[in-house]
Amino acid sequence: xxxxxxxxxxxxxxxxxxxxxxxxxxxxxxxxxxxxxxxxxxxxxxxxxxxxxxxxxxxxxxxxxxxxxxxxxxxxxxxxxxxxxxxxxxxxxxxxxxxx
Amino acid sequence: xxxxxxxxxxxxxxxxxxxxxxxxxxxxxxxxxxxxxxxxxxxxxxxxxxxxxxxxxxxxxxxxxxxxxxxxxxxxxxxxxxxxxxxxxxxxxxxxxxxxxxxxxxxxxxxxxxxxxxxxxxxxxxxxxxxxxxxxxxxxxxxxxxxxxxxxxxxxxxxxxxxxxxxxxxxxxxxxxxxxxxxxxxxxxxxxxxxxxxxxxxxxxxxxxxxxxxxxxxxxxxxxxxx
Numbered sequence: 486x487x488x489x490x491x492x493x494x495x496x497x498x499x500x501x502x503x504x505x506x507x508x509x510x511x512x513x514x515x516x517x518x519x520x521x522x523x524x525x526x527x528x529x530x531x532x533x534x535x536x537x538x539x540x541x542x543x544x545x546x547x548x549x550x551x552x553x554x555x556x557x558x559x560x561x562x563x564x565x566x567x568x569x570x571x572x573x574x575x576x577x578x579x580x581x582x583x584x585x
Numbered sequence: 586x587x588x589x590x591x592x593x594x595x596x597x598x599x600x601x602x603x604x605x606x607x608x609x610x611x612x613x614x615x616x617x618x619x620x621x622x623x624x625x626x627x628x629x630x631x632x633x634x635x636x637x638x639x640x641x642x643x644x645x646x647x648x649x650x651x652x653x654x655x656x657x658x659x660x661x662x663x664x665x666x667x668x669x670x671x672x673x674x675x676x677x678x679x680x681x682x683x684x685x686x687x688x689x690x691x692x693x694x695x696x697x698x699x700x701x702x703x704x705x706x707x708x709x710x711x712x713x714x715x716x717x718x719x720x721x722x723x724x725x726x727x728x729x730x731x732x733x734x735x736x737x738x739x740x741x742x743x744x745x746x747x748x749x750x751x752x753x754x755x756x757x758x759x760x761x762x763x764x765x766x767x768x769x770x771x772x773x774x775x776x777x778x779x780x781x782x783x784x785x786x787x788x789x790x791x792x793x794x795x796x797x798x799x800x801x802x803x804x805x806x807x808x809x810x811x812x
Contacts, residue, residue, distance in 0.1 A: 515744070518744070518787060521783050521786070521787070522780060522783050522784075525779055525780070525782075525783045526779065545646045545650050545651060546646055548643055548646075549644050549645065549646050549650075552643045555640075556629075556633060556635060556644065559634035560634060565632065565634075568744070571742065571776055571777055571779075571780035572625070572629050575625045576625065576629055576644055579622050579625055580644065580646060584621075584801075585625070585777045585800075585801070
């Protein structure tokens with residue numbers, strides 16, 4: 486089976502990140518911060534996807550992103566979701582060999 | 586300008602107990618010497634849902650993986666950071682939140698000590714100025730040296746940056762200037778610079794003269810130009 490590309494892995498990460506933002510938005514006072522934070526990290530991930538789009542990634546990197554997506558899928562608390570809106574992209578970028 | 590110990594009220598007594606927790610000291614020792622990637626691992630695991638170490642190892646292939654050439658010392662330190670981080674996570678939601686805060690302060694104090702010596706670094710101190718009512722909240726970490734004082738507020742995440750904190754730091758700096766004293770002020774945030782910048786962009790409180798140290802730049806506390 487061919488390796489996953491960076492752009493496919495980032496697409497999966499962005500979908501998961503959007504779900505985290507939805508949960509974070511439930512704290513009304515932080516609605517605009519959550520959106521700004523989500524936008525800032527989305528832009529960073531999209532920039533990596535654009536510059537390395539078709540590049541294949543090692544299976545363990547793909548699995549690292551799977552595990553990170555799994556981890557944020559467990560989050561039910563909106564405050565923790567906001568914290569992870571920042572942490573999750575950092576974990577993904579490090580797995581991809583990028584600086585956050 | 587003069588420094589003074591914070592009042593020993595009930596909050597301070599409880600928090601002093603957290604600060605004195607051996608786990609805080611152990612994790613701070615590790616994180617003071619950690620790489621930026623290991624600090625992100627700590628941030629993630631300390632505020633994670635799972636306490637399964639293998640899940641965290643899988644999420645950080647550059648620290649634990651097979652494909653990357655991970656040398657033995659990096660792997661060993663990463664294991665120690667992970668073990669300490671999961672011990673923090675295991676404390677339960679309220680306690681781990683306090684432990685994380687104390688940890689950022691302890692890491693800050695350790696790094697500053699490398700630059701100015703441990704005798705100059707103090708915790709939980711108030712800064713008093715003539716004719717100015719004292720702030721209720723003490724500064725998390727101070728560097729107390731004649732002519733080169735520094736005050737730090739420490740935060741676990743970017744979301745902790747708020748107007749009160751920014752005003753307190755900037756007011757202290759400007760009151761010191763009024764007394765012709767130099768007081769460098771800074772925020773230390775155990776989060777990515779990108780997230781801190783998003784938070785700061787939303788703030789109208791003065792912060793142009795407040796330096797920011799983030800996960801990427803924590804090591805600058807130990808050397809180079811002071812805050």
